[in-house]
């Protein structure tokens with residue numbers, strides 16, 4: 001048992017380290033900005049953007065966040081042993097989910113604002129995206145994540161579990177992904193047990209179910225957008241966003 005415990009500790013330590021090293025912004029940086037909100041004029045400026053300008057604006061920023069999640073994935077023990085196709089398959093469906101999990105760290109539940117373009121924005125800033133249901137679902141999910149008050153270590157293991165999901169479509173070697181997923185589950189269980197918060201596990205599985213439906217909604221909106229604005233979607237969107245989500 002001590003041998004496997006050592007492995008479990010090493011597994012958790014490497015996932016937590018990778019999470020820290022691939023968090024685009026440090027928590028302290030963002031806390032300093034929490035009460036910097038947009039002026040009426042700035043909000044007006046976002047609201048007077050055209051649908052495709054605002055979509056492109058957001059896609060560029062979210063692609064930034066996705067890049068960091070790709071880096072995070074590469075350091076999850078076992079991820080790089082998977083085939084290239086399986087790594088892409090996991091990132092195709094999981095990377096936006098992890099961005100949304102991480103986004104909850106940049107969310108201020110007191111005034112319902114999220115970090116965007118250097119300040120904290122309310123839902124009204126995203127009006128010109130013309131997908132209010134997606135934005136309110138994103139904000140609701142962030143609220144739900146904040147309510148769990150996860151530590152950085154718990155968030156790191158949860159993010160890894162969101163990514164390493166053997167139920168994803170079109171996996172070549174599902175068994176191999178299952179083994180990596182199982183080890184990450186053991187790591188998360190280990191951390192929660194150590195923190196005396198075993199009850200969090202089923203809440204986290206409920207969060208994963210909400211997250212999956214949120215990302216289905218995101219893909220539907222992206223499909224709607226790409227059909228309506230094919231030029232923007234196919235030429236201006238960052239390649240990674242297209243590769244992963246189109």
Ligand SMILES: COc1ccc2c(n1)CCN(C(C)=O)[C@H]2C(=O)Nc1ccc(OCc2ccccc2OC)cc1
Pocket residue numbers: 024055058059061062064065099100102103104106114115116117118126129135138218
């Ligand atoms: C990992 O966590 C975070 C958190 C915040 C940020 C980042 N990373 C990267 C850097 N960043 C910058 C530079 O603004 C922040 C950002 O992108 N914020 C932001 C972007 C779009 C939003 O809603 C629109 C939307 C949401 C979901 C899906 C599609 C969408 O629109 C098409 C809301 C907030």
